[in-house]
Amino acid sequence: MKLEGSCHCGAVRFTVESSAPYPYLRCYCTICRKTAGGGGYAINLGADQASLEVEGEDNLSVYRVASAEHQDGLREGRRHFCKHCGSALWVHDPRWPELVHPFASAIDTALPAPPETAHMMLASKADWVIAEDGPDHRHFDEYPEESLADWHRRQGR
Secondary structure, eight states: OEEEEEOSSSSOEEEEEOSBOOOOEEEOSHHHHHHHOTTSOEEBOBEEGGGOEEEOGGGEEEEOOBOTTSTTSBOSOEEEEETTTOOEEEEEOTTSTTEEEEBGGGBOSOOOOOSSEEEEOGGGOOTTOOOOOSTTEEEOSSOOSSOHHHHHHHTTO
């Protein structure tokens, strides 16, 4: 599915092909929550890095989280955002060069409703956030063992 996205001020627009457009995985880690999660979480989609086309690339900035566990003191993941309005746009990690993870909040294309929702990194959740519960909601303190690709295969998508 072709996804079209943009920042709030319109300085950055992008398109990307996604075989995983369901906004089902809510991440409550402190990074997602503080950089993109107005509801206390961020929703990352899966897409093909090679298909990413960007207009207004000079308006992008990249945030790499500092970490003592990495040689250069920075984590691998690069969180791209508009340097004018601050809109979170996508995450790319060079350890998986074929993937890019646009934030569902930046997507302008109508997205399909997910058949279920996974809530991950709940051990990092802010106290004020209430993770939805119900028969179509799964909860994980850390990362689920099932990958995004495996979830889509299980769903027959």
